[in-house]
Amino acid sequence: MFLSAGVCLIYTVLCISIGCLLLPAIGVARQVWRNYSALAITATALMLGQCLFAIIWLGLGLMGYFFLIPITVLLVLFLSIGIIFVRRDIVDLFNRIFAQITDHFVELPSSIKFVEALVVLVVVLLGVFNAILPVRFGAGDGIFFYMVLPKLMAASGRLLPVIGYEYTHSISGLFGEMHHSVLLALGDEQAALLFVWVTTLAMLALLVSLCGSLGIGNIGKVVAMVMMLSSTSVSFYMIDGKVDIFAAALGIAALYWAVEVKRNSVNWSALYLVGIFTGFAVVAKATYAIAVALPISIILLWEVRKSRYPIHVWIGFIVIVILPFLTLVVKNSVLFQEPFAPFIFLDGQIGDKYNSQGYWNSLDVARNILFTYPLALVYGDYVFQYGNLSGLYLAFAPLIMLIPISSWRKHNLLIRFSIVILITVLVGAVLQARYFAPRFMLPALLSLIPVIAFAAEKAFYSSGKYSWFRNVIVVCLCIGLIGYSTIEQDMKRLFRYKVQGVGICDLEGFPLPECHDMLAMNALAGVGDRINVSSGYTYWLREDLIQCMATKDEQRLLSGGPDNVLKLYNLGFYYVEKVGDPWDLNNVPENLNVSAKYSRDSIGLSPAVNIYEISAKDPKISPAFGCSQVNYPAWGVVVRN
Secondary structure, three states: OHHHHHHHHHHHHHHHHHHHHHHHHHOOOHHHHHHOOHHHHHHHHHHHHHHHHHHHHHHHHHHOOOOHHHHHHHHHHHHHHHHHHOHHHHHHHHHHHHHHHHHHHHOOOHHHHHHHHHHHHHHHHHHHHHHHOOOOOOOOHHHHHHOHHHHHHHHHOOOOOOOOOHHHHHHOOOHHHHHHHHHHHHOOHHHHHHHHHHHHHHHHHHHHHHHHHOOOOHHHHHHHHHHHHOOHHHHHHHOOOOOHHHHHHHHHHHHHHHHHHHHOOOOHHHHHHHHHHHHHHHHHOOOHHHHHHHHHHHHHHHHHHHOOOOHHHHHHHHHHHHHHHHHHHHHHHHHHOOOOOOOEOOOOOEHHHHOOOOOOOOHHHHHHHHHOOOHHHHHOOOOOOOOOOOOHHHHHHHHHHHOOHHHHHOOHHHHHHHHHHHHHHHHHHHHOHHHOOHHHHHHHHHOOHHHHHHHHHHHHHHOOOOHHHHHHHHHHHHHHHHHHOOHHHHHHHHHHHHHOOOOHHHOOOOOOHHHHHHHHHHHHOOOOOEEEOOOOOHHHOOHHHHHOOOOHHHHHHHHHHHHHHHHHHHOOEEEEEEEOOOOOHHHOOOOEEEEEEEEEOOEOOEOOEEEEEEEEOOOOOOOOEEEEEEEOOEEEEEEOO
């Protein structure tokens, strides 16, 4: 735990340090930092540092040099630069953050102080859980491929797409995966999960700063924090290895600085920050072309119309937006020999062919989703949705109608911003109804919070003698924070993990059969044995086994039955996992032994599984291929003599 926390802390400070160096290079001079919230500047620096490090780790992975020594040398170099040039800036920022938080807390009414104290408690607990508990199951994607790729990269020293998920890895810039990779290489999965928690805090800081830029007071900021933390579309992705939080934080950063452009409080430097974060957000998650790029485009079109900036500034902005996409092109060129994958894939065919997930819902279900907006966002439980918005969206949104027109006149920027975001959400709802999930629109959905928080704040102050209404707001905030976060679930997981000694496969309160299957394979297979598995839950496998797993063509041999056993053995597979019906061991080739070493019946939606050991009756008969350590610590498939 302490080692993980230390690794995460050092990496966080490094990201902030590099970001503090990059800010003046972009044009945000140190003398203007005090014009902004210290939270916003610090979070912006953190995200800028993440952008640079993501490029560096991607480059090392593509070149095959993602090993501990090059990583350590680079980090020590950056740490030295940070100590020399920006240590005073960082100390000043953290002093300002402390003063900002203290002043904010002092100005709050007593009842809201209690809510904010509860927010702090929840945030701390979420961090503690991520420091102790392993990656939680969630919807499964984290341990299907989001965490598998970093595990592969950290173990092998090179970037490799996860077998069967080439489409997913071709369409993504692998922004979050790069940070997972380096933290797995330096520490463990706890360090990676803790950094997701840190990034969530940065997103929270940017959302609060966005509220401030839109004219929302301290009470509204507390409401905003509670609404974000009580949205399971945020909290679920803090714990299960997914990378949505990284992309969402980039999106909120882009929207925050777009508002600063509208406020005209800085020069062109704010515009360049918008470009950097917009480009990286879309590269990190393709659906953010709607959730981030669309509202940014609408907001900035007003600036183009007014021609406040010269043409070369706008050309620079466009170039900056495009630059992150070059990393995507380079990555796909190296991994897939096709720079424009997945839109054009390896064989020149349209990439959607390779998207096995396809559309999630039928047209009828899509209509139901559209007709039930915004209820679907809060209470929906559609296929692959995995996470909702806070119930406070619906509880507090009607308060908007109670705000006097005179109050709205003083908040033109808030009105315009909220209209742009609402248009974005509606466009996203129409275009993405068949693959509905709030995380695909998360930055835009979170950006609806300021106007709702503003309404709740006005209602709190306008209640007058109706003090009971204030109490209702406070109670709603407390219930939302406790009831909708993952606190209760993680408390149960922690009790099972540390008190009852429950293994990782049973932390959810129910057995995860695939987890037990993979751990059984770990116990059976020796070092250097190749395995052939059908399950996608390969994150639980040992590092050497993951690196020498079967390719898609080799996996297809499992469906052929025992008649393919000889082919499997020649390819070096000593252990194979057969999903579904077991093999008829009476039809095994005469020169081979095949024995069942592990079996389980179907559990729920998980089919039955059998693990077989393959060996030759004549020890002189050896496989043509095997798994060996080709370049410490990397393993790879080799031809045996």
